Each structure stands twice: as C-alpha cells, then as structure tokens.
Amino acid sequence: MLAFGMILLMVGSSLQDQCSRMIQLSISTSRNQTGHWHTYVMWDQLPSQSLEFDNKEIAPTSLDLSQRVRGCSAVEIVSMETRLVTPPPRAGLGYFSVTGVGRYKFNSTAVPWETARKTCSDEGGHLAVIRSKQQQDFLKSLFARHPSIEKTTWAGAAWLGFTDQYSEGDFITVLGESYAEIGYSNWESGRPNNHVYEGFKEDSDCGALLRSGLVIDLPCSAKYAFICEQDFDFSMVQKRGKYVANNVQYS
Template sequence: MYRILAALAVVTLSVNGLSIFDTRSGYTLYPRIGFYKYHQELLNWSDAYRVCLQEGGHLAIANSQEEAELLLKIFTDSPRTERYFFLGFHDLYLRNNFTTIYGEPVQRTGFFNWAHTNCVGQNVCATNVTDNKRLSCGVMGLYSVEAGFYVHPCDNQLHFICEKELWYDYERISNMGYYKLHKIGKTWGDAWKTCRDEGADLAVIQSSTEMSTLQEILGRYPEILDADSDNKVHLGFHNKLNPNIYSTVYGTFLNSTGYIYWATNEPSASGNCGGLVRKGQLFMGNCDAKLAFFCKHPIVKK
C-alpha cells in the first residue's frame, strides 16, 4: 500500500554502526528495508491494526530473513512488559490459513519460519485453541533465539510494530513511477546514497513526459532555501567513470534513456555530475554542490 504524504524532516542517528534516520512521526528508517515504529503500549491485534493504519502504515510484515531479524532486534532493544509483539498476519478469513493483512499467504512473503513446534513447515498451525481462545493472530517473540512466527489469541494485549514502505511518502505518477523531491540540498554522492537508502535511485529522465512531470513537481516550490541553487536539481547521471561517457546510475548510456535535451553550452566541463534546470534542460555541474534532488522508484506490479 503506497500513499502520498508530505515529506518528513530527517535527523541522522547511528545504532550499532547502522546509519538510520529518525522522522518526526516517530518512524525510523532502516536503509533499504523500511520505516518502523515500535509501540510500547499494549493493545489487542485489532486495535494495533487500527493504530498503524491511522499513522499511514500497517502492522509489520516480515518479507525476508533480514527484515525478520530486524523486527526481533527492534523489539529486544526496546522497553517491554510482554515477551511477544503483534505482526501483520492472521487466520481470521479461514481457520488455519494464515495470510497477511493484504490477503497474501504467509509462505509467499519471502520469510516463512514457524517458531511454534506445532506449526513448523506448514501454512496451518495444528494448535488453534488455548484457554478456549483461538490462536489466530501472528506474533514474534523472545522464546526463540532465531526469528520465527507464533500465533496468539487476537484479544491478547501485546506490544506491536508498525511499518511504512521505503517509498511511502513518494508521489505515484501513473505509468511512470514513485517520485520524491528532496528539498534539503545535498552533494550528488549524498543524494545518491539517500535515494538508495530509501530503496530508490536518483531519478533518470526517460521521456519528455517524465521531464514535464518533474518540472511540475519542482514548480510547486519556486524557492528552495536549503540548497545552493533553487534553479537546479541533481539527477542520476554523470561522467565519473570516463570523462567522455555520460552514463546513468543504472550503468546505461545517457543517450539511451529517451531524453537528452542539454541546456545552452552543455554538456560543459564544469563538473562530473548531472542535473536538471527548471526549464527542463540537462546540465553537468559540480558534484559537491548541495542541490535539491529527485529520487525515483519504479511502479511495483503485484
């Protein structure tokens, strides 16, 4: 689920050597994985589901071993009174058929590991009643040293973790992609890293239609105060690898992208990093200039 939300202010932190970013909404960005927020309060599964939705996110879903281990680490490093926390899967549609909150079978998420001995290797959990209560809602907890799933009664009061996708605050443009204009100026290299940390790339213009789209987004901000220039933005091309070859961050030739419209006297020798001026023209500039920049993530087809 992807949403168009206002860009969030970001503060750089470091935890165990991992660079993360703490947003004003209380969510933390773990580069290339996602945004997460741990809730210490105890709620039943239904109310936890509601809280995450109201925050523009969803109950966390483990889509990889890396993400599952991260969720468990967030929990173990946080204050808690219970040994489990809710995740975004259940069997409320059909008993013993566990699906995510989006209706996807749990075994198709990219991480499928039952910690409960009666559920190992299955999509059904043989133990479905405890104290006359169905075990219907997914949890993870501290009874296993490895990340794995358990199921609990949905009306148990537990901690929970909410998640937002890496590009949740990007703007979706039909048939093109998800875009985000970062209005705090960064060097080209730092801009490239920021996009990568968000699971995206520095934008590469591939058509005149896409150029017009970026122009329209940029036009909403006639003044960009936190940058060296409000007339230019970084894009995802350069000639860092060879001064005579203009290539994209995808490793392809710039002239194969479908859009090359240089500004007057460009490409110049004034720098090795590419960008866009407000008039929709490309330029080469100083990689150390702190400019606004566009990140892009392609349309995800499910």
C-alpha cells in the same frame, strides 16, 4: 569545433552538525559534432547527516534537465526534457528507517490485534510483515530494546501483520497477500497449531513475533505490544489504504 562549459554550485546549510544537509546543482552545456547545443542540469539534495536513526533521509532529491537546440535555416527548434526524482516522505515520529529493510516503530502499549492493526493504519502504515531474514533480525533487535511491556498478556510476543481468523489455516497479511506466498516465514517449531489458551474463548488466529525472532499464532483478543511498518514507497501506502481479503474490507 567543440565548446564546453560547466557551472557547479554547492550549497551547504545546517542548524547543527547533526542536521547538516548538502545541496548540489550542476549545469553543463556542450556542443556536439553536428553543432547542436545541449544543456544539462542536475540537482542533488544529499541525505541528512542526522545522528537520529529514525530521522535520516532515505534518498537524495535529483532533478535532471536536458535542453537541445536544433537549427535549420532560419528556424530553431528547442526541446527540453525534465526528470525529477524525490525521496519518499521522511519516516513518521518514532519510526526507524533501515535502508533496504524498511521503516518500523515498536509500540509498547499492549492492545488486541485489531486495535494494533488500526493504529498502524491510522499512521499511514500497517502491522509489520516479515519478508526476509534481514528484516527478521532487525525486528528481533528492535524488540530486544523493550525488555518489559506493561499490562500485556505476555511480554514475550509482539503483534505482526498476518491472520487466519477469516479462513482457518489460510493466513493472509494485512496487505491482502497469502502469507504462504510472501517468500519468507520462520515459524516456531510446532506452529501454527491454532492452540486454545486458558482464559480465552477463541483459538490462535493472529500472528506475532517472539523475542527469539520466530513467529507464532496467538489469540487475537490477547494484549501484546506491536510493530508498525511504513513502506518506502509512499504511493503504495496510499493505494493500500483500503483492500479486500477473503471478503473482509480493511481501511
């Protein structure tokens, strides 16, 4: 004889409609054909319904618990397996979360490339690295929301996370990857060209995004707005806290 029971609990709580969140807990118990009882518990915390684009949860929290009881004579053996899946931390203040793309923050304070790199790192992220057309299009649209940048060398560019200042022509990302091997690049025609601009003592060694969505190399000491990126995988951010590229250690 097969017996089956289920308890389903749904709890909804909200301070405001735009901050509502649903928690769902289900417990099911069943007896299989051999007479063994199985209990399954599933916990789902559904994504926030916030209208704030940069405050939405990326994924629900899921808890799976399975219990199995086996009886043999007067001896019972209970085994239990639990799996907990949690979403990554919510995006930092000012970051936009885009499912399948990433988390990004546009900083309109114009600074040199190294200052931009350190600012992003201090926030638990890194200067943005474009890896797909979808990502490029989103960053282009993010840039378009800031038509004017104060005290900048040029309002038409924003720093990205790649440079060849340590080995000419060998561009690497701020994550220590070869820029040529990340799988996507869309340079402006004629770039990179290591151009030396009037008023700068160095050539063009640091990567930036143009308003057109294309990328360009510019003098690292120039002051531009910049785009920070936070990984969905928080553990990856922690592991990338320090890395070495071409004998240069970042932190």
